[in-house]
Amino acid sequence: MAAHPTRRAVVGGALALAGARGAAATASTAAPAPVPGARALAWHAALEKAFAVGDGTGLYREYHPPRADDEPYSTEWPFSQAHVALLDLAMMPGAAGRRFAPALTKVRAAQQRYWSPTSTTGVAGHLAKVVAPLGRGDDLYYDDNEWVGLAEVQHHLFRRDAESLRRARAIFALVRSGWSEEKGLPSPGGVMWTQKSDNGDRNTVSNMPAAELGVRLYLITRERAYLDDAMRYYRWTNATLQRRDGLYADHIKRDGTIEPRVWSYNQGVPVGVNVLLWRATGEARYLAEARRIAAASRARLVVGEQVDDQPPPFNAIYFKNLLLLADATHDRRDLDAMRGYADRMWRRRRNAAGLVHFAGRRAELIDTAALVQVEAVSAWRPADWALLY
Numbered sequence: 001m002a003a004h005p006t007r008r009a010v011v012g013g014a015l016a017l018a019g020a021r022g023a024a025a026t027a028s029t030a031a032p033a034p035v036p037g038a039r040a041l042a043w044h045a046a047l048e049k050a051f052a053v054g055d056g057t058g059l060y061r062e063y064h065p066p067r068a069d070d071e072p073y074s075t076e077w078p079f080s081q082a083h084v085a086l087l088d089l090a091m092m093p094g095a096a097g098r099r100f101a102p103a104l105t106k107v108r109a110a111q112q113r114y115w116s117p118t119s120t121t122g123v124a125g126h127l128a129k130v131v132a133p134l135g136r137g138d139d140l141y142y143d144d145n146e147w148v149g150l151a152e153v154q155h156h157l158f159r160r161d162a163e164s165l166r167r168a169r170a171i172f173a174l175v176r177s178g179w180s181e182e183k184g185l186p187s188p189g190g191v192m193w194t195q196k197s198d199n200g201d202r203n204t205v206s207n208m209p210a211a212e213l214g215v216r217l218y219l220i221t222r223e224r225a226y227l228d229d230a231m232r233y234y235r236w237t238n239a240t241l242q243r244r245d246g247l248y249a250d251h252i253k254r255d256g257t258i259e260p261r262v263w264s265y266n267q268g269v270p271v272g273v274n275v276l277l278w279r280a281t282g283e284a285r286y287l288a289e290a291r292r293i294a295a296a297s298r299a300r301l302v303v304g305e306q307v308d309d310q311p312p313p314f315n316a317i318y319f320k321n322l323l324l325l326a327d328a329t330h331d332r333r334d335l336d337a338m339r340g341y342a343d344r345m346w347r348r349r350r351n352a353a354g355l356v357h358f359a360g361r362r363a364e365l366i367d368t369a370a371l372v373q374v375e376a377v378s379a380w381r382p383a384d385w386a387l388l389y
Contacts, residue, residue: 037096039346040375044089046354047082047368057134058110063362064355073130076114076144078366080126081313083107084151085372091158091387092379108155111148116140120195121177124170140195142178145171146209147317150389153216157387165220172217175210176229186256187240191233193251200254207237208248208269212389215276227280234273246296264310267297268318272389275324290325294334302337308344312356312370315341320377320388327385335378342374 050064053073060082062074074082086107090100114126119140126145127137149171156164178191180202190202191210214230217223241249241258248266250259274290277283297318301307307315319341322334351357356367377388 037092037375037379039342040089040092040372040379041096042354043356043368043372043375044085047085047365047372050353050355050363051082051365051368057113058106059113059130059134060365062365064353064365065362071129071135073113073135074365075138076126076128077141077147077313078364078369079114080111080144080147080151081316081366081369081373083111084147084154085369085376087151087155087158088373088376088380091154091384092376093381096379119174121174123174123177125174126171140174142175142191142193142195142206143203143209145174146206146213149175149213150209150216153213153220154387154389156220168213168217172210172213172226172229175213178206178210179232182254185254187236187252189232190236190240190252201251202240203251204237204241204248204266205250205263205269207233207241208266208273209389211237212269212273212276215273215280216389219276219280230273230277234277237270245300246292247300262300263314264297264301264307264318265314267293267301268321269389271297272321272324275321275328278328287328291329294322294325298334298337305341305344307337307341312345312367312374316370316373317389319374323377323385324388327382327388338374339378342371342378345371345374 051060051062051074053059053061057073059073060079061070061072062078063070073079086100086104090097090104111126113130113134115124116127116131116137117124119125119127125140126148127140128144129135129138131137149168152164152168152171155161156168175191178195180188180190180192182188187202191206193199193201193203193206211230211233214226214233218226218230237248240252243249243260243262247262248270250261250263250266252258271290271294274286274293278286278290301310301318307318310318319334319338323338326332326334345356349356349358351363353363355363356371357363358367
């Protein structure tokens with residue numbers, strides 16, 4: 001979770017507005033909401049109009065309305081979620097999904113504008129900003145890369161193409177290089193959050209998505225090393241960051257201090273990891289654990305609509321992992337909860353430009369991209385939930 005400025009803005013803005021959920025509702029939201037597939041198209045059309053740079057790069061700006069001192073292109077984390085939004089749209093059934101094939105090809109090419117052949121650990125990966133000649137690259141965040149790796153796996157399962165699998169493997173090589181070898185740390189090990197020299201954090205969000213990517217790659221390739229590494233990340237996170245209530249804290253600092261805050265995506269990904277471990281091993285205990293975490297997170301986040309106070313991209317990841325569980329259990333309660341959340345965002349947070357908006361700050365690419373994802377996946381065939389992460 002925490003740290004480059006765009007993330008702090010997303011998280012801080014969401015928290016500052018807890019309890020003020022109706023503030024951004026406008027006259028444009030008064031009409032009856034269309035069906036989920038149509039809402040995905042509406043959110044996406046607004047996203048493209050407001051955020052697409054339109055200079056032939058396939059990239060997006062981060063904020064709307066733009067200001068003269070803004071950087072020309074979004075940072076990697078928001079861009080990756082716009083990439084995933086197009087992937088989720090392309091996977092909608094029938095002609096609705098097929099129309100997005102060209103846009104998906106374009107955004108996948110643009111994703112490579114963040115790719116650097118080297119990093120602090122000497123391993124290639126996506127940097128936080130576009131690389132030369134369009135930008136200077138900046139630092140590397142392991143969680144940013146893991147989301148792209150999971151998107152590459154989803155694309156591979158969708159298209160059965162070799163290139164997306166190759167990219168996912170390359171990202172996992174980067175993740176392996178991020179395992180902490182620092183001596184004397186409390187709870188030694190764990191994938192670091194970032195390569196920044198002043199960082200000492202090891203996060204749920206840098207370890208559980210790494211585990212999820214590893215199990216996915218094992219299920220595709222049957223190469224045991226992927227499963228072994230995934231289990232290492234999974235066990236470290238459970239031992240270090242699982243709270244007494246069974247939910248997951250955000251991160252541990254170098255001095256051993258644990259940030260206990262409960263973010264929705266940090267609960268959803270462990271659900272998904274356990275579902276995939278059940279698939280990989282056949283051991284019922286993993287599916288039972290996925291059910292347990294899902295139930296605990298529902299009680300904390302969904303009951304009373306507390307999930308609405310979480311950042312939209314965290315919620316998109318949360319709900320999609322719950323649908324991965326629903327594929328295994330055939331329990332549709334999480335689909336209903338996701339659609340309820342989507343309904344409230346449509347009615348309460350959609351501004352006159354058709355974007356997700358929170359009072360007190362500009363609209364952000366990542367928030368509207370998250371709602372595109374939620375609405376697109378709501379329109380998927382249930383059989384396709386197995387491809388989610």
